[in-house]
Amino acid sequence: MKIKKIEFIIIVLTIFSLWGCGKSTIKTNSESNKNDSEQYISIILKDEPQILDPSKSTDRYSSQILFEVNESLTRVEEDKDGKNIVKPAGAERWEVSPDQLKWTFYLRDNQWSDGKKVTAKDYEYGIKRTLDPAIKSQNAFLLYPIRGAKEYNVLEAYKASNISWNKLGVRALDDKTLEITLERPCAYFLKLTSYEIMQPQRKDIVEKYGDKYGTEVNTLLFNGPFLIKQWTHNKELELIKNNLYWDAKSVKLEKIIMKIEKNDTDIMKEFLNDSLDLAGGVSPEWNNKLNKKDEIDILKVEEPSINCEIYNQNNKIFSNPKVRKAFSLAVDREAISKDLWKGLYAPAYGWVPPSVQIGEEGFREKANFEPIKELKKEYPDAKKILIEGLKELGMEADTSKITISYLQAGSDINQRNIAEFFQKMYCKNLGINLKIEYVDYPVFQKRINSGEYQLASIVWTGDYNDPSAELNLWIASAGIISTGWSNPIYDSLVGKTSSIEVNGNEERFEALKEAESILVLKDAVISPIVYRNRQILKYKYVKGVMTPLFGPDVELKYAYTSGRNN
Numbered sequence: 001m002k003i004k005k006i007e008f009i010i011i012v013l014t015i016f017s018l019w020g021c022g023k024s025t026i027k028t029n030s031e032s033n034k035n036d037s038e039q040y041i042s043i044i045l046k047d048e049p050q051i052l053d054p055s056k057s058t059d060r061y062s063s064q065i066l067f068e069v070n071e072s073l074t075r076v077e078e079d080k081d082g083k084n085i086v087k088p089a090g091a092e093r094w095e096v097s098p099d100q101l102k103w104t105f106y107l108r109d110n111q112w113s114d115g116k117k118v119t120a121k122d123y124e125y126g127i128k129r130t131l132d133p134a135i136k137s138q139n140a141f142l143l144y145p146i147r148g149a150k151e152y153n154v155l156e157a158y159k160a161s162n163i164s165w166n167k168l169g170v171r172a173l174d175d176k177t178l179e180i181t182l183e184r185p186c187a188y189f190l191k192l193t194s195y196e197i198m199q200p201q202r203k204d205i206v207e208k209y210g211d212k213y214g215t216e217v218n219t220l221l222f223n224g225p226f227l228i229k230q231w232t233h234n235k236e237l238e239l240i241k242n243n244l245y246w247d248a249k250s251v252k253l254e255k256i257i258m259k260i261e262k263n264d265t266d267i268m269k270e271f272l273n274d275s276l277d278l279a280g281g282v283s284p285e286w287n288n289k290l291n292k293k294d295e296i297d298i299l300k301v302e303e304p305s306i307n308c309e310i311y312n313q314n315n316k317i318f319s320n321p322k323v324r325k326a327f328s329l330a331v332d333r334e335a336i337s338k339d340l341w342k343g344l345y346a347p348a349y350g351w352v353p354p355s356v357q358i359g360e361e362g363f364r365e366k367a368n369f370e371p372i373k374e375l376k377k378e379y380p381d382a383k384k385i386l387i388e389g390l391k392e393l394g395m396e397a398d399t400s401k402i403t404i405s406y407l408q409a410g411s412d413i414n415q416r417n418i419a420e421f422f423q424k425m426y427c428k429n430l431g432i433n434l435k436i437e438y439v440d441y442p443v444f445q446k447r448i449n450s451g452e453y454q455l456a457s458i459v460w461t462g463d464y465n466d467p468s469a470e471l472n473l474w475i476a477s478a479g480i481i482s483t484g485w486s487n488p489i490y491d492s493l494v495g496k497t498s499s500i501e502v503n504g505n506e507e508r509f510e511a512l513k514e515a516e517s518i519l520v521l522k523d524a525v526i527s528p529i530v531y532r533n534r535q536i537l538k539y540k541y542v543k544g545v546m547t548p549l550f551g552p553d554v555e556l557k558y559a560y561t562s563g564r565n566n
Helices: 060-069 120-131 149-154 203-212 264-272 284-290 321-329 333-340 363-367 371-378 382-392 413-430 441-450 468-474 488-496 506-522
Strands: 002-006 040-045 074-078 084-088 091-096 102-107 170-174 177-181 226-232 236-241 255-260 278-280 296-311 403-409 433-439 455-461 526-539
Touching: 040 278, 060 226, 060 236, 084 091, 102 120, 120 149, 120 170, 120 177, 120 203, 264 278, 296 321, 296 468, 321 371, 321 382, 321 413, 321 526, 333 413, 333 526, 363 506, 371 506, 382 413, 403 413, 403 441, 413 433, 413 455, 433 441, 441 455, 455 526, 468 488, 468 506, 488 506, 506 526
Parallel strands: 040 255, 403 433, 403 455
Antiparallel strands: 074 084, 091 102, 102 177, 170 177, 226 236, 236 255, 278 526, 296 455, 296 526
């Protein structure tokens, strides 16, 4: 949805432009005297946030804003060494029962932006609302470790049944105590508590505005470091400091302007004209031009993100695994990394990115297994296996008579360059025809969700530091990306890895490794292309910006400027 994200994100050269430095630089009071008298920054969103509703948010831009204006139970931040840590936020502390099933969160004193107290009931309501089948939250599956959560979420007519919400493992014991009971011990549960599905929601406000909740500023309340003062759709958002926030003393910025701009050239013009303080995701050519400017820092920040191709198995041609494998083999990942991305992104031979850990080890390094390379060993000739698959389907074996529709989000010059690069590869290596279909991102997302595509490109970013964040996406009950595929063995493998009893030991690791092998090698559900990194441009006067590997794309709570006019 980062998931979350949980989100899935369009594949573009200029994905998102919110980046700051990769280390925490929180200053002491003595250093704060050097701060600029006016504290503001201007940054870029690459698209309009779809909805600022914690239960419905799926895009990167909405999630980024929600992390700045709301407070989950915890926050993911960086320590002085740049290591990601889960820190108390809405909850000042928590306790875990000896059997690892009962989590008790003790809330700190905090207020909503209208002055009312934030209570445990608000957190309880937010979690239950996300699980409500009527909401159709694409992130609800992340809450399935909670007792009864999956049953309530998939039960379409739960309101007409005799099942009570009281059986769900979430309840407010009093105004400042939230108890969450899990179905079974969960290895990564604490990591989920920073996500927007753990943000509180005010029942009276949600019910007052109904379907309009989260679509306009006047339908929202805030309990985080900032609040939204103005939202001019498709143009910009203005955030200001929330003086009612429990930790307002740590917030130095008085204002954040988030400009919505899709065009790479226009973004760079604004950046060079001092209209922007942070920008990122620009083309390699721009990075090379700006690399020599002393006043600008260019940073490369690792992230748990991957570009991949997805196949709609409800479409006849992609119902055959050999056809899917042929398309995966037709992609030259080395050429894409070198020629298209100029070495910014690394070739991907597995689904779980190298930055993701299992325990204290990197999953990719520990696995020592790259499914795509194994696939190449098994089938060295992509076109040959395509023809075999076509024959098994009873289709025309002459690949020149095959035309595939290739769905792409966006139509700017960068997106067209990417799509056409892939088009040439598929046509050359498989002998097929490929028709590119460009649509705006909201249309793209709707069509992916409803399965109205043949072949498409997406980007996925995990929401917490564990391989399950990537692998949970493809279980049958997740329902985020419609591929028409399900595999009960895969679901069982991924499901059992949530148990803390096998966390960090070989049983859990082997289950995750086998699940990835089914996904990429055996069933070829998806085709990993490149592992992504964030390319960050920032003026040196911008300080204190965190870019945690998991959580928000950029953490602005501690940001400030010093020496803007020097």
